[in-house]
Structures are given as structure tokens and as C-alpha cells.
Amino acid sequence: MKATRSVKGLIPALLLLLSTTSEAVEVKLEFLPQDAMPKMGGYRPQKAPTFALQPASISQTPPDIADAEFGEIKLGTADSQRTFAFVIDRPESDKPRLFVDSNANGDLTDDPPAIWAIRRYTQQDGSVSVQTSGSFMLDLNWGEETAKAQISAYRFDSKDPKRPHNVLLYYTNYARVGSVTLGDKAIPALLADDDCKGDFSASTSSFRLDINGDGKFSFQGERFFVKNAFNIGGTTYEISGLTPSGSSFQVVKSSRTVAESKPQVVLTAGQQAPPFEAATLAGEKISLPGSYKGKVVLLDFWATWCGPCIGELPNVIAAYEKHHASGLEILGISLDSESSKEKLPAFIQEKHIQWPQVCDGLGWKAAVGQLYNVHSIPATFLIDGDSGKVIAAGIRGAALEPAIAKALTEKAR
Numbered sequence: 001m002k003a004t005r006s007v008k009g010l011i012p013a014l015l016l017l018l019s020t021t022s023e024a025v026e027v028k029l030e031f032l033p034q035d036a037m038p039k040m041g042g043y044r045p046q047k048a049p050t051f052a053l054q055p056a057s058i059s060q061t062p063p064d065i066a067d068a069e070f071g072e073i074k075l076g077t078a079d080s081q082r083t084f085a086f087v088i089d090r091p092e093s094d095k096p097r098l099f100v101d102s103n104a105n106g107d108l109t110d111d112p113p114a115i116w117a118i119r120r121y122t123q124q125d126g127s128v129s130v131q132t133s134g135s136f137m138l139d140l141n142w143g144e145e146t147a148k149a150q151i152s153a154y155r156f157d158s159k160d161p162k163r164p165h166n167v168l169l170y171y172t173n174y175a176r177v178g179s180v181t182l183g184d185k186a187i188p189a190l191l192a193d194d195d196c197k198g199d200f201s202a203s204t205s206s207f208r209l210d211i212n213g214d215g216k217f218s219f220q221g222e223r224f225f226v227k228n229a230f231n232i233g234g235t236t237y238e239i240s241g242l243t244p245s246g247s248s249f250q251v252v253k254s255s256r257t258v259a260e261s262k263p264q265v266v267l268t269a270g271q272q273a274p275p276f277e278a279a280t281l282a283g284e285k286i287s288l289p290g291s292y293k294g295k296v297v298l299l300d301f302w303a304t305w306c307g308p309c310i311g312e313l314p315n316v317i318a319a320y321e322k323h324h325a326s327g328l329e330i331l332g333i334s335l336d337s338e339s340s341k342e343k344l345p346a347f348i349q350e351k352h353i354q355w356p357q358v359c360d361g362l363g364w365k366a367a368v369g370q371l372y373n374v375h376s377i378p379a380t381f382l383i384d385g386d387s388g389k390v391i392a393a394g395i396r397g398a399a400l401e402p403a404i405a406k407a408l409t410e411k412a413r
Contacts, residue, residue, distance in 0.1 A: 024240070025251040029176035029191055034137075034150035036175035039190060040208070041217055042376040043152075043171035046196050048073050050088060050166050057085045059106035062099060065089050071168055073151070075140065075198025077244050082198070084138050086114075086168065091132075092158065094118065100136040112137060121311060130157045131307070135173060140198050142245035149174040151196065154307070162343075172196040176246050180209070183233045190217055191226075191246050200246030203227045207239060214266040219364065219375035221261045229256040267372060273299075273383045273390050274371045280356040281344060286331065292385030295329045296407045301369060301379040303335040304347050309378045312396055313351055319401045320355060326408050329385070333368045334359035335377060382407055 037043050050069035054061070057072055069088045076082050082104040089097040098116035099108045114136035121129045133154035140147045153170040156163035176191040190208040193200050205226045208217035217223060224230040229238045238254040267273065277287040288297065300316060302309035320330055332353070336344060338361035348357065360366050364375075372381065382391040382403060395403045 023253050025180060025182065026248070027178070027180050027189070027251060028248045029178040029189060029246070031147055031247075032175050032177050033148055034135075034173055036150075036177070036192075037152065037171070037173045039177065039217070040172075040175060040192050040194075041219065043173075044194050044196075045154075045169040045171045046073075047164065048086070048168045048170060050168060055085060057083045057106055058087070058101070058108060061087055061108050062089075065099075067092075069166070073138075073168075073170060075138065075196070076142075077199050080141065080143070080244075082141060088155075088168065091155070096132055098132075098134060098136070098153075100138070102137055103139045122314075129160060131155065138198075142243070145245040145247060147174075147245070149198075156307075170196060176200065180251060182209075182237065182251065183235065185233070187211060187232075188213075188215075193246075199244040201226065201242045201244050205246075209261075211261060212266055216266075216375075218373060220370065220373060224261075229254040229258045231258050231260040234260055267381060267390050267393055269390055269392055271390050273381060273388050275388065276368055276371055278358045278360075278368060280358055281348075282356060284356060286356065286358070288331070289383065289385050289388035292329055292383075295327050295385040296391065296404065296411055297329045297331060297383050297385050298404065299331055299333060299368075299372070299381040299383060301333045301335060301372070301374045301377050303363075303377060304340055304343055305336070306377050312378045313353075315397060315400050317352065317354075319404050322401065323404050323408060324354075327411065328404055328408060330355035332357040333366065333374075335363055335366050335369055335374070337361060337363040384411065 048071045050071040054070050055072055065087060067090050069091055071086050073084045073086065074081050075084065084104050085101045087099045087108060096116060096118060098114040100111060100114050101108050102111040114134055116132060116134035118130060118132050131154060135150055135152045137148045137150055140149050150173040151170050152173045153168055155168060158165050172193050178189055179186050180189045188210040191200055192206050192208060194206050195202065195204040203225060206223045207226055208223050210217055211222050211232065226239050226242055229236050236254040236256060236258055237251050240250045240252045242249040275288055279285055320328065332355060334344060334357055336359055341359050341361045344357065344359060358368060378396055380395050381393050382395060384391055391407045392403050
């Protein structure tokens with residue numbers, strides 16, 4: 001299959017060739033240049049340190065730069081790596097700016113503008129936290145193949161001692177998407193450059209398969225690193241011929257043997273919530289649904305290191321304060337690791353979190369998280385404490401409080 005000379009952002013579509021005379025499945029996935037992170041179900045932020053001194057990779061900056069921080073993002077394979085320099089101008093002002101050398105030519109005056117906006121969050125103690133975030137496009141180059149790819153980025157409040165400073169956090173917002181037929185089943189597929197290396201063939205890249213057909217790619221059982229073998233339907237496969245651009249490759253039967261990847265449980269409204277017993281941070285033994293007879297309980301999966309979870313806290317706190325007296329209980333399931341678990345009590349006190357927390361220190365492998373197939377956070381499940389059935393899943397933001405109010409009203413009838 002010939003490589004395309006230029007990869008453009010077309011509407012994702014299935015491009016699949018299956019040879020009937022060979023066991024190799026020839027796959028070509030469409031390049032999705034932006035807004036791919038929601039399809040991936042999460043991201044793995046990378047760090048680009050910032051400095052006061054301008055690096056040699058920058059030959060020209062905008063004329064009105066003042067009080068700037070400089071940094072570099074390097075993407076590509078070892079023999080074709082490109083340096084994309086950036087400038088964060090006036091980072092402590094009300095109007096910070098981000099300039100990125102999107103074409104890697106050293107000139108920051110001939111690039112498309114980056115999106116960079118400031119957001120303020122009011123904490124429970126009345127203090128205001130500031131976060132800046134946005135995105136920009138980079139010109140990726142794989143020899144004769146090129147693509148414009150979106151990178152998303154953010155920075156925490158420099159006054160927050162618990163957050164990394166002097167750094168730009170960035171992550172992949174592009175992917176390749178389509179479908180592949182294994183056995184007699186067409187399975188939605190996604191190829192992700194998880195560590196934002198600009199190289200789909202890197203060992204940290206992953207091949208995702210929506211085995212259970214729920215429209216998502218679970219981190220458990222549906223994500224396979226491109227160098228590893230995987231078993232679907234009892235047959236072990238591996239990827240062959242994968243190049244840095246990811247434009248085409250083969251899925252072939254493997255000589256290796258690995259366990260079969262089983263479709264994960266997908267919890268939706270009306271299904272029975274998996275029961276469990278656990279100990280809270282306070283040492284209280286708790287069970288679901290047994291501890292919540294006559295109540296409606298919100299299982300809230302989160303972590304102290306999760307920015308979106310922290311942003312969601314005001315909504316959860318407001319819902320608890322409004323409906324706790326009417327029968328709402330919340331059980332927090334923290335996905336903090338053993339090292340960050342130590343910070344939980346102080347964090348809970350600082351944020352005025354009033355409901356119990358469960359944390360076994362296993363991070364993404366937390367027992368309750370595995371039981372509920374949680375692969376991205378924040379994640380929520382609203383459960384009836386009597387029947388043990390899921391009332392709603394994935395409610396957050398403006399939808400959280402009305403869903404709780406409706407559940408309590410129906411339960412009171």
C-alpha cells in the first residue's frame with residue numbers, strides 16, 4: 001500500500017483491506033487531526049520545562065514579548081526529530097499569551113495563533129485558583145508523509161504549592177481511527193500516540209479495540225501496546241509493519257500466546273451495580289448496597305492529581321449540601337496511588353469534603369475501580385441503596401444535581 005504524500009484532516013472513516021488469501025489483515029486508519037482525546041477516553045500529560053533564557057532553536061520572536069518563559073517540545077523518531085519551541089508571554093498577567101513554532105523553523109512570527117485562555121476557580125475557602133489552558137497545531141513530518149496535529153496544553157496556578165511549576169503540560173489530541181475485522185467481527189479501532197512522541201510506532205503507543213461495542217475504548221482489556229501481542233476471540237494477534245506515521249500496518253496471527261481479552265462490564269441505568277465491601281480512610285467498614293438502605297448513593301471516582309476531578313468538586317459539594325438531608329449519600333473512591341494517598345486527609349479537610357472516602361493506594365488498579373471498569377475520571381454512578389441498581393452513570397457538571405433530585409423524588413413516592 002503506497003504512503004500518501006500529505007495526510008489531511010478528513011472525516012474519520014473506515015479504510016480497511018482484508019486479504020482473503022492471507023491471514024494478515026491489512027489496515028489503514030484515517031488520521032483524525034484534532035479533538036481525538038475524548039475518543040481515547042483520557043490522556044497522559046507530558047512535561048516541557050520552561051526557562052527564562054531563550055533557546056538557540058528560536059531565531060525570531062514576536063516584537064512585543066515581555067517577561068517571557070521559553071521551552072521546547074521535541075517530536076519525531078530519533079533520526080527525524082523536530083524541535084517545536086514555544087514562548088509563554090506574561091504568564092502571571094490577566095492576559096497570558098502562548099506562541100508556538102508550529103512549523104519548527106525557529107521563527108515564531110509565521111505560525112497560526114495558539115489558543116490560550118485563563119480560567120479562574122473559586123475554592124471552598126473563598127480563594128481563587130488560576131489555570132491556563134489551550135491548544136495548538138504542529139506540523140508532523142514522517143519523510144514523505146506529513147500531517148497537522150493538535151496538541152492540548154495547560155498550566156496550573158503558580159501559587160499552588162501542590163502543583164508542578166515552570167513547566168508546560170501537554171498531551172496528544174490526535175489519533176488514527178477506523179475499524180478492523182478480526183475473525184468474522186468488525187471492531188471499531190483507534191491507534192494512539194499516547195506519550196505524544198510524534199511516532200505511532202513507539203513502544204508507548206497503543207492500539208485500541210472496542211471489543212464490547214459500547215462506543216468507548218477501555219483502558220482495561222481494550223488497549224494494547226503496539227509491541228505486545230493480544231488475544232481476541234481466542235486467537236492471538238500482533239501488529240506488523242507499523243511505521244511512525246501509522247498510515248498502514250498489518251494485524252497478523254502471532255506465534256506468542258497471551259490470555260484472551262474479555263469484553264468489560266459496561267454499567268448503564270437499570271443494571272445491577274457490582275456489590276463490594278471496603279474500609280474507608282476513617283476505618284469504617286462499608287458495603288454497597290448494604291450500607292445504603294433507604295438512600296440514594298453517588299459513587300464518585302476521582303483522584304487528587306486529576307484536574308477535571310478538582311474542577312468538578314464544587315458541583316459534587318453543592319449537590320451533597322442540598323440533598324444529603326433528603327437521602328443522598330456519597331462515597332468517594334480515590335484512585336490515588338500509595339504515595340499520593342498520604343496527602344488525602346489534608347486535601348479532604350482543605351476542600352471541606354464531608355463524605356467518606358475509600359482508597360486502597362493502587363491507583364488505576366484500585367479494586368473498586370476495576371470492578372466498575374473505570375478507565376477515566378471523574379466517573380460517577382448513581383445507585384439505589386435498596387435495589388442496588390444503577391440509576392444513572394456518567395453524570396457530572398450541570399447534569400449532576402438535577403439527576404440526583406429526580407432520583408430522590410422518585411424514591412420518595
